[in-house]
Amino acid sequence: MKLKYLLFGERSLTKVAALFNSPTTAQEAANRVRTICHMADSQVKIVSPADQPSGTAFSTKIEPELKGIWHxxxxxxxxxxxxxxxxxxLLFVLLYALDNISIRSTPLLSLLAxxxxxxxxxxxLGGLFTLRPDHxxxxxxxxxxxxxGRWAVVAHPTDPAQVDSVIKALARGSERVVKTF
Structure with missing residues (x-):
């Protein structure tokens, strides 16, 4: 089992976003990603200027896996x-084996500490993984x-090959493409 599946409850760990100046080019890019990258509608979202950054629509499009985040x-x-x-x-055992006087004098308290x-x-560290600073x-x-007043297409690929194909598909016609780790 890979470490990421042990720690993360989300299906998509990577987020790729591309910026566009018009709704038409954003819609074309979203359709292109769905077709070329074989992604479901739920994996590709268009964020428009009508989506208030403090609103639910914006949050759901950017972070669609609320249940996965809790996991x-x-x-x-x-x-x-x-x-x-x-x-x-392990550090306790190592210091005990090295005959550290402070560890040897109070082993139970040292172990608990x-x-x-x-x-x-x-x-x-678990909190840092949960915060996902890359997002x-x-x-x-x-x-x-x-x-x-611009549009963004946000894709949630599920594997590295899909990440690469999404980046290539979104790069055509966008002014900028950004992704998480």
Whole structure:
């Protein structure tokens, strides 16, 4: 099982957006992506100036997998918390084996401290995975374009090959293409 499936609950981990000056070119690009890249309508959305950046329509088009985001939140925190505790336990074992005097003098308290700090740092890392900082850039670019009266086509490909074909399809006729990691 790949690490990304263990941590993330969303089907599409990558977001690709392209900016257009007219609704016609945006619609043509969306149709081209659906056809060439064999994507469903639910994977390709057009964000228009009518979609208020603070509104539900905008949010749903940019982040359509609300249930998947919640699964990501739970999975990332659970698995990163466990990994952090394991890292803390390994560090404790290493220092104990190296005959560290402070660890040897209070082994139970030391173990609890290492497990606690490992859990804390693991949960913080899980929070970072949940925040998805790479999405912030794409969302900001689309929000600014919409506020300036332009259109955006946002695609949610599910695999690396589809990501590459979406980028190529959207590059034709768009002024800018951005993507998440």
């Amino acid at each position: 990501t939140l739970v999975r990332a925190h659970l698995w990163m918390g466990i990994a952090g505790m394991l890292a803390g336990a 290492f497990l606690g700090f490992g859990l804390m740092f693991g949960l913080m 912030g850039h794409v969302i900001t670019v689309v929000r600014q374009a919409v506020e300036q």
